[in-house]
Amino acid sequence: MVSRSLEKMMLVAVGLTTAVIVGVPVLLYAIDTVNAASEFELARTFAQEVQNATDRVDLGVVANVISNVYVPNGVTVTATGNTLAVSFQKSTQEPIVWTSSYAHNIVIVGAPISAETCNMEVRMTSGTIEIIFVPHP
Known part of the structure; x- marks a missing residue:
């Protein structure tokens, strides 16, 4: 009777060990995938905010x-002439770039270099669109 009980416990232990050995890497991969997706969504939302604000100033909807x-x-965030590019690159992956062209040239002042919260001002100055980033202290 004792040996059957021990046998069952060993089978349960082997089953649990297998579940952990297989399950943990799968769980970590799933977490990494969700994290990458949320980082991509944050980057896409940021690009849309910058492009929408620039578009409104470019069209003269607002000053x-x-x-x-x-x-x-x-x-x-980079600008070349009248083209604005917002790119997102996660570690070793290929960068994803959102670009838009406007009727006016664009100048970026204080382009952010790391993850941070900023005040962003988009304004028209002497026929040029200025996009100014000021980090929060």
Whole structure:
């Protein structure tokens, strides 16, 4: 009787060990996937905020836009002529770039270099769109 009980306990122990050995890596992969998806969504939301504000100023709908934005980790904002590019790169993956072209040239002042919350102001100055980032202290 004791040996059957011991046998059952050993089978349960082996089953639980197998579940942990297989389950933990799968769980960690799932968590990493969810984390990457949420980082991507934050970056996409940031890009949309910058592009929408720039579009409103470019079209003359408003003279300037001031908003509080969160710049996610891995995001860079660049401008070349009248093209604005917001890119997101997570570690070794290929960068994802959102670009928009406008009727006016764009200048970026104080482009964020790390994850931070900033005040962003988009305004028209002498026919040029200025996008100014000021980090919160």
